[in-house]
Amino acid sequence: MDACWRRAPGTGSPTAVVDDTGMADRERARVPVEAGVSHAVFADRSGPVVRLRFFTAAGELPACGHGTLAAIAVLEAWEDGAGADEWRLAAAGREFAGGTTAEGAWFDAGLTRHRVPGGVAPVLDALGAVPAGPVLAAGTARERLLVPVAPGALGPLAPDAGALAAACDAAGLLGCFVYAAAGERRFDARMFAPSIGVPEDAANANSVAALAGVLAQDGPVRIVVSMGEGLKAPSRIRAEASPVGGGAARVRLSARVGPPRDLL
Template sequence: MNTPDVTVVRACLRGGAGGSPTAVVLEDGTGAPTPDDERRLVPAVHGTSHAVYVRRTGDVSELRFFTAQGELPACGHGTVAALAVLAARHGATGPYRAVLRAGGRVFSGRAERSGPLVSAAFDPGPVDLREPGAQERALVLAALGLPAASAAAGVRIAGVGRERVLVPVATRAALAALRPDLDRLRAACDRFGLLGAYVHSRPSPQGVLAARMFAPSIGVAEDIANANSTACLAAHLAGRGVRRIRVDMGDALGSPATVTATAGADLQVEVGGTARVLTERAGRRLR
């Protein structure tokens, strides 16, 4: 089996560097789609955690997201990466706007090129927020190595496409010190159908904070950047008067990344980041 041509994008850069390497495949809308079992191999072959397949039908670009474990209903940094490639292929020097379809919904995205960089943002959809159940809270906090009382008051379950748990810690230092038991975390997330645990420091008055996303249930021990979870946090913090956030991620993995999100008065969120489109890699043999 062979992969199609792949473009690797570093999504959600910080200061023009770092970011999350993401494989982007633009499919021919008239040809047969790649079988799903082959799509799952692409991230490992190209050294990325995720792959996004883009298939244009008329004016709509359909996105499908894969890790080695299988398909995801949504992927925020994958959407940023796809927008960057679409904008680069479009060749527009001004703002580029796209209509996207993923996870059964149609939504808008935008991108703008500035030299080698592309700033991209999109509407992740409505964010559902709820209080965790006692077992959800206890098992996830235990797997993260956090005392049950340390973060209990601020723990929330949030979803855009799939639920995940938001867990606050007091400082960036406490965040950096986390050493979760990934087997226990996977078991807890699998039990409750959660995507993973997004652990974040408390925001500064300017809305600046740091976060780490642990998602062993989808085959990603730790995500360099997670835009949809950042969108969830933006919706949560908007209820506390924080409307704009800038979240640093990836430091523990040696690839600094930053995701930004804004929540409007109606809690509609826009999330995004800056990306760099790297050289395309020709298709290669998978097996």
């Protein structure tokens, strides 16, 4: 599936979705490599709650936003006209709702939190970015560094992947989500996560959720984030966030997903 699709060939983040039949984890980690994608999601439909697991070539991830969106779109395709448009899902130790509308797939991304981190100078050095505002650690399941930059500084970024992986590991971060304003509540962004085997991600929905949660502290917001331009896989992700107090926000993510295509 092309998650976070822009309704045109060659857009979105290619993601493998597998009907989970009890594969070993080492076999799951091979799927992204064999499919030629960065991420694979495995859906266990044996019970009333669909359980999702996410893998890159480097191993299992606790969560994956664009993988969840891709899985929801495939669940609809697997229903084969049965009419289901909402499911109970489980991942990262929680149950949540997800479904489809005319605008695409959506799911409840849960609560996001953020904080001002310390000791991230090595991360910024490896990233090669000059922040244009406060740098925050934020996330739903695992923190990543949110780094605002000037619009003209986003495209030329060329991080040292090895140094960035080491610095993020030392700081306990998934990676770096670098973003720039592109309009009213619209942003361009790039996500670098070499620690999990993804030097750059074409679409990272959970990072969009983290950014929306930060922006929602003064009231509900809806943002649109474009990614993947430099990877020739342009993607687009929407997030709606509402504050719930204590620096937390509840976020709903949505995006279009391209038509499914068989790998075999």
